[in-house]
Amino acid sequence: MPIRQEMPVFDRPMVAIGLEGSANKLGVGIIRHFPRPNKTSPRPPAEILSNIRHTYITPPGEGFLPRDTAKHHRSFVVKLVKEAILQSELTVDDIDCVCFTQGPGMGAPLQSVAIAARTICLMWDKPLVGVNHCVGHIEMGREITGADNPVVLYVSGGNTQVIAYSHQRYRIFGETLDIAVGNCLDRFARTLQIPNDPSPGYNIELLAQKGKHYVELPYTVKGMDVSMSGILAYIDGIAADVFSGKPRFADDSEQITREDLCFSLQETIFAMLVEITERAMAHVGSQQVLIVGGVGCNERLQNMMGIMARDRGGDVYATDERFCIDNGIMIAHAGLLAYETGYRTALEDSVCTQRFRTDEVFVAWR
Template structure:
């Protein structure tokens, strides 16, 4: 993306507001970065001043349409910005830049939040900084966990990627060939008419904990990539048979429940993700795994990844729902990192794109 270079003095504090709205979560965050005491010292931890989120929730069995999600974001963005300013205790004059998600994501919601960011930028006379959603997740995860140079498993409703850093870019080693893991879970939740509050993936996780029998499902790993549409089609068929009055049984005669299906789906797709992550770790020689994205909150995924990492003498890094699930603070943080290197997004370049690849971003703030 085009930018205008304007170097900052290196010895001052910087503050950013970030707006996120790439899917059904609308987030506003305000963050403060402190300068290094001297060039040889590590950068002090970022200070989170506000991190507010509001989720558009649909009835059980329904997904969220782009136009309705965009309407939700337009309805709540002013309220959330005001709340964030009040919670942070900073004034408009204290803020250095307005950061917003430029992609990837759903078109209409992205555009709604981008319009809000442009409006705030013009009203407050602050520069704009467009942020790649995926990079926002990664940088927030690194900041919170302290992971130094991990292999990143990025798993959310719209994205599934295995990533590693090299030469100032996040390189994609593997990804989904069709639907993302979060989308797979969400769509199966609709099949089962599982409530969307607080999220369908969370509710599947709770049901999976009660599952007792594993139902064998297709396992589709193709090199470093995964495919989930076939798994979803298969398990949807089993579920429809069960709820259509055709019960299914295990080999030992136990009737298969929806809890068993949730358990089996999680175990299968998480095993696929562990496999490709381990292969990436071996390739780059890393002993750290950082899990980011909304599905990264899943404790079973963290447990399975932890078992693999420990067998390799490594460790897993993950955050809780405040930072895993889409949020404004990750956009503020990644945007402020770019801003401090002189990056700006001109108004005419602030269009959003649904396909903004993680490896398109030049990481001027990283040189390790």
């Protein structure tokens, strides 16, 4: 079981290093928290000392296999840790704890980074803190944007959830029933042979901006949940016709292009996400939406969510690619928040899990 000590009181700045490697992005970040002036005052803004990332990129039409991604992480983790320390202008003695992503994510990459974190904590004689990947996204988003108590839309390659905080847990109000939104976009990018550099989802976003015709696709909202595998299969079929010389035509008899397909896919699945997010806002009475996760960088998703939020008299909060895409600083930040409440992860409990639910985490710092 994780070790939870009596709530300590810190009268000096605290520093954490965070290692993230749940998918194809390897990130290392170092953050500094400052003590509260008193128990009732808010914590001063954190100081980001370094935030370095390296991405494993595959050829167009190919996804990233767990074993190859894990090999990439093993190859670069030492280099990134050294660069992060140099960039922070700190020494090992200044680090208070070592934080790492414990899940969810791809098994082999998670294990590679966990081994690196365990090795560092033993070499440096520092406490270890395991972090939930989603909670890292949420806390980093709250820190950067200043969102107080928002409904959170968590959208990434492996996760799609609508979340709100209640009684020291991040409660899941709705989620995908099959594949995540990022996985849906990435797989369609492979269908179209779209490059994976810098990311397939970003390249789909660029193509979608040139789309002129909306192709009607299945719209699968089931209560507070969504389903995307059927949408992907349907649009893959249309794309196969286009590529095989059986053109599809829009209402004005113009031939449907791959730009039209990217535009239509984005519009459909983003509308689904906006719907369930609005329903969660109405349920909890919140006027704030925080979008986190790699897909949260998508400007069209932010615009659509903004239209909905403004109609409700609310606001949308989002970060740029430094903090939206998987990164080490979010793991360092969430880990340090937990560490400051007395949380530690014993070596025997530092195993990773691909299915680490967001609502399993006790949020002692709120």
